[in-house]
Amino acid sequence: MRFRKPMILVFACIAFVMYLSMRLYSTEEVTTSVISTQHASNIMQVYLKDQSNTLVPLSIPVSEEESEEDKLKLMFAYLSGKQTLEGFYPLFQKECFLNDVKMEDGVARLYFDASLKNYKKEDELRVLEAITWGATQFSSVEKVELYLNEQRMKEMPLGQTPIPEILNRDIGINHFETATDSLHDSFSLTVFSTKKIGSREYLVPKSRRCRLDKQDVASQVAVILEDISVSSGLSSKLHTDRIEIKNMNMKDGLLKVELNDHILASDASVKQNAYDTFVLSLASIPMIERVEIRVGKQIIHPTKEESTSVSLVEMTYNEVEF
Template identity: 30%
Template sequence: MKHQHWIRSAAIAGVVVLLTTGCSVLGTGKKSDIDAPPTTGAEVDAKTTSAAVTIDMIDENSSQMTVYVKDAKGFVAPLSLGLPKSVSVAKTTLEYMVDGGPVASLLPSGFQALLPKGTKIVSLNITSDKRAIVDFSKEFLSYDKQDERKILEAITWNLTNFASVEKVQLRVEGKDLKEMPQGKTPLDMPLARSMGINIEKAEDAEFGQSTPVTLYFLNQNDQNYKYYVPVTRLVKRTDDVAKAVVDQLIKGPDQKKGLAAVLNTTTEVKSIKPTADGLITVDFSNKLLGTDQKASADALQSVILSLTENTGYKQVQIKVDGAVKITSTDNQNYSKPVARPAHINPAKL
């Protein structure tokens, strides 16, 4: 995968840095190391499907939809909720990301919607070049400065979860938003998933010589609801993104941030290679298995989420010492390739 020089600067956690790994940290919609997996479909279709997916239809009046919200530790995370069925699913998900709105009664303990109170989605139009143009009411501008980056991540990752959207353009009261008013984050180009989410830098990486990989670690709230948090980590520049992903999952999360590891540091990888169109195979040693000879369900799902997020492969085949007969701790059979779940983190009230 070729690296292009980034030609724009972006604000990350209040610090402006110039990154040279593929495109602006805000995302320009161009090809990058962390483009979302390619698929086709209508606006309301999720990008991916899975045999291990939550039920799409909650009841006759609602369906499963994903929203991005802030957890108690300040991470932006996806939640899968049963929301009212509508003609425009994408617009509905944004409406349920407004603080103080109808989503409040649906969020697990510790979670908070990021869009400012009173914000209305005036319109959401998707163009032929897969650009979602969102027009907000003026209340959208009344946010806390510390949440500026999180708001942009939540909106962008939420909308690019739909097959028909690759880029996002923001408007307020019909006028293009050129920059965010509080922290002055530039919006001169459309946002894309390549902006990353919950960004951090590996200790041995340099800003000008790095590759971003998005990893799924675990967190839980005060009611023991466990969920995945995506973290975009800048690592030493590499063309082998798949290997970097698994290596970083083994390395684990930043201990200071309170997330839980998904793979043991003793985990060994024997090989990672594409085996067919849209399929990548990861062969672990038997250290992946516990004393019961089962693999952690959390670990397997994290590997699948992380690899499909970063590589563009739609399915992952997991092996242990070359064998595909693997059972997880939740008694799921992983002997066949597994696709990315359409809905992540089904909420438990």
């Protein structure tokens, strides 16, 4: 009996050490998001914010039979918190109703009532970006017009953020500048990086202001390579892997890029995150429709598909199910 208490103390210490080991050295697996072209017609993107107020495009399954108007109304249901997903938050505090949608000649006209004001003033820029990027994901939509109580909006209702006359993806996304009159008047280039949210890595877009010629594809691609990582919350495989362009040419919407072998892992396979962030970033350049990536004379692709190039229109990523 005299050894009973010391033995209990020993076992208690062992249990405590094991508990600390599990907490401090967790081996939780992180799921990495990849781009796909398998189910593009069955997918719709919804832009929700994470804890740091960064917009993340989430691809959700939808019926092919749904019209684009119905998909847009569904998008606002998700923006209002219709379903929840770990690590993400709705942009509207109460439900925002999209009362009507009119699509004609490449313009999506979205009609709202006072429920459009159901967001926090500090989220206003993110709300405008989420609506614009969500509506322009459809190939038939080139620009967006917003209407509040039948009147076309020239500024957002709470913080008076100006709405450009031509509202499209040129406004950028996840700008870190504050909302000012000149924020969206200049050329924006969008670059993708990876960000860990919960137990997953997501591909996240962030736009930066550029004074480049929009027709100068080579300069835009160079900027993408050198300006991937913009904050401690976003990580760049291209930046850390020292991936460089050796040659590049573009013809009829097809961009052919030859990279150094730093895009390849030690076993000669393609580094998935590096490839994905690069290709998605190239998709932000309007003139590019397809991309072909080479190392030397070899065309590379992470999934080793037979296709020699990737169609940027058909790409999906960050697929989730609520």
